[in-house]
Amino acid sequence: MQLGILDLIGLAGTLVFAIPVANFGVTKLLAGEPVVGAALVGVATAMVVLPQYFLDPKTILTRLFRGLLPARLHGDSAGESAVESASESTADSETTEQ
Numbered sequence: 001m002q003l004g005i006l007d008l009i010g011l012a013g014t015l016v017f018a019i020p021v022a023n024f025g026v027t028k029l030l031a032g033e034p035v036v037g038a039a040l041v042g043v044a045t046a047m048v049v050l051p052q053y054f055l056d057p058k059t060i061l062t063r064l065f066r067g068l069l070p071a072r073l074h075g076d077s078a079g080e081s082a083v084e085s086a087s088e089s090t091a092d093s094e095t096t097e098q
Contacts, residue, residue: 011052018047 025040 014048018044
């Protein structure tokens with residue numbers, strides 16, 4: 001997995017918050033509170049892992065822009081086929097009227 005500069009900045013920002021949570025979780029584990037400690041370590045792990053594998057910023061922006069743009073501007077095959085079929089049906093109706 002190659003990370004760009006913005007991905008690395010985002011990861012560093014996440015680690016700023018995740019490392020103290022994990023540290024506190026390990027402290028609770030060593031203090032004899034395994035449920036709280038394990039939960040905090042799990043939360044810290046999820047803070048780092050989930051954004052990297054499931055909530056990729058590029059994917060989120062791509063989905064957002066695809067939802068905002070009309071189908072003819074997507075550039076994918078589904079949008080092009082919808083525009084082509086609409087133009088073909090318009091052309092067919094014009095030829096049948098003549």
